[in-house]
Amino acid sequence: MTPVSTRHSTVPGTAGLDNPLYYLENFETVVCWVRHYHSDLLTADETRQIDGLLNLDAPARALLARMVMRTGELFRVEKFNYPEIGVPVKEAVSVLAANGWVEDNPSIPLKELFRLFTLAELRAALADEISAAGLPATAAKGLLKDTLIPLHPDTAPVDLWLPDVSTQLIRLNHMALFDRLRLMFFGNLRQSWSDFVLVELGHQQYEQIPLSAESRAFDERDDVDRYLVMHRCRERLDQGEAPETLWQDIPTANENAWLESRRGRLLFELGKLAERGGNTELAFKAYRLSGHRESRLRQLRLLERLKQHHEAWKIALAATAEPRFGAEERGLERILTRLAKKLGEASPQQGERPQLTAFTLELDNPDGHSVEWAAMQHLTEPDKPVAYVENTLINGLFGLLCWPALFEPLPGAFFHPFHTGPVDLYREDFVERRQALFDDCLGTLTSDDYKTRIRDTWQRKHGIASPFVIWPILSEEMLELALACIPAQHLELMFRRLLGNLREHRSGFPDLIRFRPDHSDPNRRYEMIEVKGPGDRLQDHQTRWLEFCVDHGIPVSVCYVRWTSQ
Template sequence: MTPALTRHSAMPGTADLDNPLYYLENFETVVKWVREHHSDLLTSRETGLVDSLLALDQPARALVARMVMRTGDLFRLEKLNYPELGAPVVATAKALAHSGWVEDNPQLPLVEVFRLFTLAELRPGLAERISAAGLPTGAAKGLLKDTLIPLHPGSLPVHHWLPGLSSQVIRLNHMTLFDRLRLMFFGNLRQSWSDFVLVELGHQQYEQVPLSAESRAFDERDEVDRYLVMHRCRERLDEGEPPETVWQDVPPGNDNPWLEARRGRLLFELGKQAERGGNTDLALTAYQHSGHREARLRHLRLLERLKRHREAWTLAIAAGKESGVGSEEPGLERILSRLARKLGEAPPRPSPRPALTAFTIELDNPGGHPVEGLALQHLSEPHAPVAYVENTLINGLFGLLCWRALFAPVPGAFFHPFHTGPVDLHREDFVERRQALFDECLNTLISDNYKTRIRNTWHEKQGIASPFVIWPVLSEDLLNLALECIPARHLELMFRRLLDNLREHRSGFPDLIRFQPAHSDPDRRYEMIEVKGPGDRLQDHQTRWLEFCVSHGIPVSVCYVRWAGASE
């Protein structure tokens, strides 16, 4: 049965960073949260291990937490120097070995010996093996490693590898359990223990979203297992294992959209590595089954490179007819144009594109300063101040207006109290699941109520983490100027485009904004300006935002900067 979360469930707090063992408190916040709210996804053996961990004395629990946050599961005991434990590390490790949490004389492969010990320590201990391999005694560590590891594939205790060296290596057991706990808490393995335990809890404020029984990353143990398998597949690719062997272990598709998106990213990376390795058949298969946003273009380019032009043409034509192509459109148009010439076909008529307003300024830059800052100083006037905002202003206004929709307690969007935003932000059904809430927020733009809502949210939520609001940039003066000068109709247009594709459309906004509060035309009291230095050009996502603005009457322009005295 799924453990219930209620409005009255005790929410864990953040540890006092003045406490030397604050990391243990934060570490146990994760462990206890999973034990309480995800126990149905753990086996009886796993819950028993968690309970036994929490029953250890404080020094032992703190040493486990320290080792979990470090790389790997093998440690030199003399390198574990943590005086805040309140007990000697050697005695604490011995107690952990007695309770089964540590192996005190593990067998380890030679690759781990090279990781744990210095060259000065390795040379005496490996002297016979170095000599037998025909290597000079002064060989570099890299050469020793590359030569000796293939010759000695087995595992031995450290005193067999390095006889005479006074050092003890211990292994922390049950690291797979800690990975599972971390995954169920965060919903990903991208966030490390140290990121969370040492930094995030003590240095950030989080919106407190009510949690329910549905507020979990995973509902079935099989989903956790599937994620872990895919994560290991990606690690194997990164470690250099051939994509052909990794392919055999990629799980089949399923009906979980979130896990399918992750599977799509794995297949895209596998396809790229197969393509680089010359296995074009596997690359094409991986791209074809990947839902990654870049996979289709990569698939088409590979077909084109293989001179399978007709096949590529047919697929590209079909892709161009789909709605929501978005960022693929320029790439598809370029591919179709090339294929049309090779096949003698009439190229598809390109989408009509509005002309962009552009101007050029000449500046001195003896100090090599960023071009955007120099342009800002040049363009700014007392009656028309200029601010550097890039992707922060419009996103910030959107985040403040739609705060209640973004942080709505939708099942599966928040599953612990330390999220900086909804975890489903970039899933295809994100807006659909909150459509009524977003409609209510955007409907306030009909009157001046939206200004009050944005200002109130700015004051009430100051400093709370948000995926859209960058607090140090969005000052009250900038906020008030923007609300005074940007018409509600323009904000609605930009906000609705954001909602069309939050992943792609959150970037690409112009660098600068120039305010002209006294302008007689209320639609021209501001202008967004993209700055391009010498040799720089517009990126596709920037061009799409600029063209959108022009086609909807939103004032934008491109400022090209030329250095004074430079030849044409």
């Protein structure tokens, strides 16, 4: 057996699927990587547990890995079918039980039986209970569950619940440790052990970033603990627990900006649920403490609904001095305009907005296609192709040109091989940390060098996951049309606006782009077109992009579609 101290690599990789124990190799890649590079964030007991795990025999480790990767913590041993582990499953279970990794025949509540056993098994084993409850022997599983669980609230081993059923039930212990290890490796609990397999199957490719001992998601154990607490709180909230009981378990604020953004989202969701449930006091508390970009507008609308107009006016005026994001500006304008009328105050001055070019199409749509598709088909001409690109084209060109900046291996940006992009992408200092790199990328727009760089990146990186490039849509034909028709100065304008607020500005682009390669004016060889169907209207983030384009001489228009049948 490979010694514990050497069973890790300098760069964590994926196991080949020709290895029948590929999942064990992937599992131990995570465990050993964290054991080696995050040992200062582990307690002595956790370290002892990991070393004990890695010193088990291979069949026991393989079965443990299988259970960790499955859903839940309770398993019927007779349902396991893992011949690749090389020994009878019960033998591996005995090793795990002897070493404290599983509990044999645990006490469980009745509700777990309904998850683990079939209706036929339950009807036979619970016949007396079913009869005593006045239910027919043929009662459906849902009815049995709803009736019997409240009548039998205690826990008991399965051999007492179902004495006539031949089964062995085990409970996986220490799942919290495995969640902690997965979190420390991936930096989130959204990614799972299956990410390794997806790479081997070719379903996903990732940019290969050099990793080192400094490539870590967490530097403090307290940060890991806080993340786990907030994750459990969000799970409880999603499962329907009352915001009032959950409130006391949410951690207090700290200096970690990334964790504070997660805490802000949690508080925002709690506030919405409290508001929906009529607890406006708790909703206000949650919104005030949340740094979420929408929390202030939500708080103001709630104040309006409660007719606390003076308080809302005071908060809204203060917010205009430092809006949290672009969309908040428009929201504040609308709220202040409404409040000014109610309070007899002067309406806030609003800047002059550019006039948008608009036109209307009346179209047939017998086959029920989307309004964008119908407009695209109508507008397309042999020498003026139209494509439905929405947010993919400009974002894609930006992602290709700025690939070196986006995937620069700065500390805290990448810490495992399965990143689709840098983890600090939406943090306030993201661009600042890479300013010289972005300046270099955008500097190529002063000559045709940018076209060479974009084409080269498209060829070399094709298929690799990126937060901005959607490969199936950004075909080579689309790429060449865009490079031929969109002037470099227009790209630079749009790219710099993107960099001003990557989270918000990456959406809101017009639906269609019409290419006109033969137009005599090089600034009019394309046009972006936002399409709106009957009853639809422009959203704020769409309006802001359209107005930006008009202000800077970028050709855009709005197409309103009416159906002839209406």
